[in-house]
Amino acid sequence: MMFKTFLLLLPVALAARPFSADGSEDSSLKAKFDSWASEHSKQYMDSNALGASEEYSIRFGIFSDNMKFIERLVSMGANQTWTMSSTGPFMDLTNEEFKTGFLGFKKTENSNELKQAGFKYANTQAADSVDWRTKGAVTDVKNQAQCGSCWSFSTTGSIEGANFLATGKLVSLSEQQLVSCDTKADQGCQGGLMDNAFQYVITNGGITTESNYPYKSGGGNSGTCDTSKASDHAVTISGFEDVPQNDESALRQAISGQPVSVAVDATTWQFYGGGVFNGVFGYCGTSLDHGVLAVGYDQTASTPFYVVKNSWGGSWGEKGYIRLPTDKGKEGMCGIANTASYPTK
Incomplete structure (x- = not known):
């Protein structure tokens, strides 16, 4: 039953999430994403109409969902003997992309x-x-x-x-x-x-x-x-x-x-x-x-x-x-x- 819950929680591929005109995206989460991207030498190109990279927007959206996904699983006790990390190299990938x-x-x-x-x-x-x-x-x-x-x-x-x-x-x-x-x-x-x-x-x-x-x-x-x-x-x-x-x-x-x-x-x-x-x-x-x-x-x-x-x-x-x-x-x-x-x- 608990594993079925995990399957339901698996993040899925997202549509692009361009930044809102008023900059209302969570600045703290964006800072974490920018730091993570720098650490893993990630570069997202191809600017969209708002000046941000479309690929950046997509990956930031997936990163955000993965952060929430990890927090939810940890709060549910999904990882009893191991650490679930939000700093690893696959944070900007959906599980399907990873596989x-x-x-x-x-x-x-x-x-x-x-x-x-x-x-x-x-x-x-x-x-x-x-x-x-x-x-x-x-x-x-x-x-x-x-x-x-x-x-x-x-x-x-x-x-x-x-x-x-x-x-x-x-x-x-x-x-x-x-x-x-x-x-x-x-x-x-x-x-x-x-x-x-x-x-x-x-x-x-x-x-x-x-x-x-x-x-x-x-x-x-x-x-x-x-x-x-x-x-x-x-x-x-x-x-x-x-x-x-x-x-x-x-x-x-x-x-x-x-x-x-x-x-x-x-x-x-x-x-x-x-x-x-x-x-x-x-x-x-x-x-x-x-x-x-x-x-x-x-x-x-x-x-x-x-x-x-x-x-x-x-x-x-x-x-x-x-x-x-x-x-x-x-x-x-x-x-x-x-x-x-x-x-x-």
């Missing part, structure tokens, strides 16, 4: 054909806690921007971790190569699947570095493959394995061994600001739409949690990370245990 522009996990028809036999961590005794960031296996948080390329960031993150464990070197790898060149099975800014991307890297003979083939698709254009850069095989993998489905014990066994690519339902993550995310009114869906990287967990905490690296930049969440509670239903919180995999090297 359309910043997610992108997509299973394909050949998904089942990709599954490989074996789970090398089957006999691993999972540690009570692990954090691969402290061990040097995780690169800085990156930003996919307005492109449904999350799957490529999840893929590079897990390959970066596997390569570190095999060589002792942390090498930042190219998401752009995957977005532009892995086109037979994946769809660039329109979505993809981490297992497909692992297979592409194997077939291609490797993947190049971030510095050699930097990310340019933040505006939503997948781009054309630069074959000369894609042929620079800086890092290779030998295969990949899927974690047993809907088994959080197995997921922690895998994370004990290396960072793991996972798919989640991130529809309700738009205003996450910190804490252990237990959903809105305790609910997070399991319709997988976003690829991320599980880099650790802590079973000894008062509220045990996974540590998940996202690809929405450092201004979102806990400096680009989110914590999800462990052992929450068959598929895990937000479906984290449903579709997890890792490369082998």
